[in-house]
Amino acid sequence: MKIAVIGLGYVGLPLAVAFAKEFDVIGFDIKRERVDELKNGIDSTGEVSSEKLKSVSIKFTNNPEDLKEAYFYIVTVPTPIDNHKNPDLKPLIKASEVVGKYLKKGDYVVYESTVYPGVTEEICVPILEQESGLKFINDFKVGYSPERINPGDKIHTFENIIKVVSGCDKESLERIAEVYGKVVKAGIYKAESIKVAEAAKVIENTQRDLNIALMNELALIFDKMNIDTKNVLEAAGTKWNFLKFEPGLVGGHCIGVDPYYLTFKAQEIGYHPQVILAGRKINDYMGKFIAEKTVKLLIKNDKLVKNAKILILGFTFKENIPDIRNTRVIDIYNELIEYGTNPIVYEPVASKEDIESEYEIKMLDSINNINKEFDAIIMAVKHDIFLKELKKKVIENLLTENGVFVDVKGVMKDKLNDARFTYWRL
Known part of the structure; x- marks a missing residue:
């Protein structure tokens, strides 16, 4: 049996590699450069090592004609939100059109992309029927x-x-469970229906989003009370049933997006969600808050904000990870621009070219050989490389006199005792 994986990103590639241990696999992606790098045993996302990639046989292609060889299609394309925070189903619709053109009698199509309940059967299936000329259930499942x-x-892998x-x-449920069961060691859970599975996915990240929103709101409150939020959470965390979440920026293609899929559908059917949207509002505000806090600290230290x-x-x-999709660090950057400051980004993990192309922002090639040039530093992402290389002396060399160091994730305080600059953490 040949399995075709549609979309070879963070989700699709690990899935394709896992299935290739048991089945013939076709890996399809519309980006030619992505297909070319995978053919050369390179995964720019860092999810699959070159050794692992070269250890399996996958037919990587950007030619949709190759899909006609498959019997079992797995769609793993992204499902982002648009500028109005509404679901953007264009990649999913396009993928359904492509698969539909090569769908044959007896074929299976399984969707893995995050959606709101009803998308698979109400939006994707009609497209498959229209493109293939086949009948749902009778001809394909x-x-x-x-x-x-x-x-x-690297622990919680596919x-x-x-x-x-x-x-x-029932037949399709058993068949799909059998196929996935060949490669998933942790076990298979058979959901009652497609809509139940769709709903389960969308609430997994909604729950996490809300828990982080609570931590962020606590951080906003405790900041006004001049209380260290991390110290409070560490104290509360000694209770056996306290859930250990922490404040921070909430972006990416899951936690910062999935709740909007659920709220969109809820509003469509006449219910206005309050708790979920309140959590989203708080989390979307945090970039602005961090920028504002940085500016206030500059003012407190008698620093000129203009052109800082x-x-x-x-x-x-x-x-x-090199993933810059829906990063909320851009909110910090944009807010600092609004204040008339001069922000610049140093990102050693992601592609500098990709960031400059997508966001049109100023990037720094290196932080070496810089002598007291910055009025403030905001450590927005806790990359391991920062934790290893950033020491008190390094930061002091980067900062001007009475500079400000903002530690968004609160991971540097123990390394910065008796520092000659203002330290603040979320």
Whole structure:
């Protein structure tokens, strides 16, 4: 049996590699440069090592004609939000059109992309029928299996996470469970329906988003009370049932996006969600707050805000990965621009070219050989490289007199005792 994986990003590539150990796999992506690098055993996302990539046989292609060889299609394309924070289903619709053109009688299509309940059967299936000329259930079967990939996580990998699967009928559920069961060691959970599986996916990250929103709101409150939030959380965390979340920027293609899929559908059916949107509002505000706090600290230290040089360390949505999708560090940068400061970004993990192309911001090539040039430093992302190389002396060499160091994730305080600059953490 040949399996085709549509979309070879953070989700699709690890999945394709796992399936290639048991099946013939076609890996399809519309980006030719992505296909070329994978053919050469290189994964720019860092999710799959060159050794692992070269250890399996996958037919990487950007030619949709190659998809006609497959029997089992897995769609792992991104599902972002638009500028109005509404679901952007264009990649999913396009993928369905492509698959539909090569769909044959007896084929299976499984969607893994994050959606709101109903998208698979109400939007994707009609496209498959229209493009293929086949009838749903009678001629082809569809299922949904929510992706649970955690970018940069080498422990909770595709094979080691319980896999939720669903199908359009009993037969398809069993068949889809059987196929995934060949490669997922952690076990298979059979959801009652496709909509149940879709809903489960979208609430997994909504729950996490809300917990982080609570921590962020606490950080806003405790900052006004001049209380160290991290100290409070460490004290509260000694209770056995206290959930250990921490404040910070919430971006990326999952936690910062998925709740909007659910709220969109809720509003469409006549319910205005309050708790979920309140959490989103708080989390989306944090970049602005961090920038404002930096400016206030500059003023307190008698620094001129106009044209103040501010170094932002890190630009990815998460530490130690090159993913810049929906990064909220851009909110800090844009707010600092509004204040008339002169921010510049140093990002050693992600592609400098990709950042400059997508966001049109100023980038720094290196922080070496800089002598007291910046009025403030904002460590926005806790990359391991920063934790290893940033010491009190290094920071003091970068900062001007009475400079400000803002530690968004609160990981540097123990390294900066008796520092000759103002230290603040979220």
